[in-house]
Amino acid sequence: MAPDPLVRLEAVSKVFPGGIVGLDAVDLDIISGEFITLLGPSGCGKTTSLRVIAGFESPSSGKVLLDGRDITALRPFDRPVNTVFQDYALFPHMNVAENVGFGLSLRKLTSAEQAKRVGEALDMVGLGDKLRARVLELSGGQRQRVALARAIVCEPRVLLLDEPLSALDAHLREQMQIELKRLQSRLGTTFVMVTHDQTEALSISDRIVVMNKGRIEQIAPPATLYDRPATKFVASFIGTMNLLQSRFLGRDGERLRFAAGDLPLEATSDNGETPAAGDTRTIGVRPEDLLAAAEAADGTAPARVSGVVFHGRTLRLHAQIGQGTSVVIDAPRQAEGFQFNVGDVAHISLRRGANCPMLSA
Ligand SMILES: Nc1ncnc2c1ncn2[C@@H]1O[C@H](COP(=O)(O)OP(=O)(O)OP(=O)(O)O)[C@@H](O)[C@H]1O
Ligand SMILES: [Mg+2]
Structure with missing residues (x-):
């Protein structure tokens, strides 16, 4: 029997003003502790799916469940979910530690506790020696790590990552893929990543969700997707076929x-x-x-x-x-x-x- 999902999308549809269909009756179970990737061409509904899970977007119909509880109406801040955005959205006027601690400052923690957790999160991403560095002095890969540290410091149950590596050059990107996977295993946190790069999805994910025009075409581990694609779309999207x-x-x-x-x-x-x-x-x-x-x-x-x-x-x-x-x-x-x-x-x-x-x- 499949384990109970941590997050469940139940017949989630999203129709934007003007009748544009972002999601069309999407059913998706995300299992606790897995690294799952949403993959598909531009406009297929990847970001909309993440935004629905985070609570930035409310579905036109359908439900979002967390641990079996209906959270469809819960505000983003009340969900144990954090997002790493594509452009990292760091505060340029704050140093590294202040950026990472920002999310924590909204919680009731002593400053000693805060400093300890910021230090741990930065150690986790290999930036333990950059606490006082200014964001503008950092390389693209380092900024990406600060964004990650800021997201994990609050210990979310689910971490959402929207094209987190797309701003990096090919070499750094491959290195960060390995680090991201390692970080996920170490934390045991559920990662939901969006990418339109099939190589990235294949190399990093436990399972891949292939999306097309607001619908899910297939959900499977990378090798299954490669060896036994279910549809022509999946077959032509994953590798050459x-x-x-x-x-x-x-x-x-x-x-x-x-x-x-x-x-x-x-x-x-x-x-x-x-x-x-x-x-x-x-x-x-x-x-x-x-x-x-x-x-x-x-x-x-x-x-x-x-x-x-x-x-x-x-x-x-x-x-x-x-x-x-x-x-x-x-x-x-x-x-x-x-x-x-x-x-x-x-x-x-x-x-x-x-x-x-x-x-x-
Ligand atoms: N706020 C919005 N208003 C109107 N239409 C929207 C809005 N957000 C998304 N859409 C539309 O919904 C569809 C899905 O968009 P979404 O951003 O989820 O795609 P995506 O898979 O993330 O694409 P990309 O790879 O380009 O980021 C697209 O047709 C898009 O134009
Ligand atoms: Mg997107």
């Missing part, structure tokens, strides 16, 4: 046999559905699950190479099979001392044991 219109041939036990033109494919069905003979379905095939060889063999289909892109360890081949269906293949560079060039015919086949999902619309 060939979406191949394929004819159903028959079933061998768990394996569903298909053909995309001349290319034999095997797929799995998560819902146990067996299509009727001759039906077409969209099969998702990862570029690394297609093999390219110089010679034809059993189970291969010819593909005309239209582009070769250097990706370091692999070459990415763009090719056409059958009636101009485009496919992308990642081939190891050192394969058989063979290099494909534009105009060559590559004989492609599905890697044995590849796990190809059958996708719904």
Whole structure:
């Protein structure tokens, strides 16, 4: 049985003035102690979801529950929830310790207690030696850490992070991803992060919520999302995926046999559905699950190479099979001392044991 959720969104919709739909009947359970990420394209409702959880936005319909208690009408300040905003929103005229202590100053704590907790929070983010530093003297990564310290110092049950790393350069961003994950494990606090960067979501999250047009498409751990996307949208949003219109041939036990033109494919069905003979379905095939060889063999289909892109360890081949269906293949560079060039015919086949999902619309 799934554990009781810490936060539950129950059929939450948000319609903004002018009829713009921000959220459309969203159901979401957030489990205590997890690092969950909301991922999706611009405008899909990520920030609106966070604002509804924080209480800055009230749903047009539906409920927000915390520990089973209806908090839909509770003001932001009365919720055990803190937010780290994208621009950090630090006070430039205050030093680091004053910024972090700001949230605490509204509570009934002695100044000694306050100072102790500010020190601990800053140690936690590796800025224990910057108490007196002015915010304007800090680097982007350091400001980001001050914002984090300010959010955790109040010991919220839930920490909401809206694109917290988007202002950082690629290198610092990767480093902060590791630190954020480490901090979350150490605190045991529930983190809900928003990003539109799929790599970031995959590397940091326990579970990912993929959103599209105000709705949830799929909720799953990163590996499940990558290996078994439920919909075409998820499949094309997470990594690169060939979406191949394929004819159903028959079933061998768990394996569903298909053909995309001349290319034999095997797929799995998560819902146990067996299509009727001759039906077409969209099969998702990862570029690394297609093999390219110089010679034809059993189970291969010819593909005309239209582009070769250097990706370091692999070459990415763009090719056409059958009636101009485009496919992308990642081939190891050192394969058989063979290099494909534009105009060559590559004989492609599905890697044995590849796990190809059958996708719904
Ligand atoms: N205050 C508002 N008034 C009117 N429409 C709004 C308001 N806030 C959000 N919206 C609309 O609701 C939808 C969802 O917006 P939201 O900010 O949640 O998207 P998002 O997923 O966070 O996007 P981004 O990645 O660009 O930040 C969008 O169509 C947006 O234009
Ligand atoms: Mg947003």
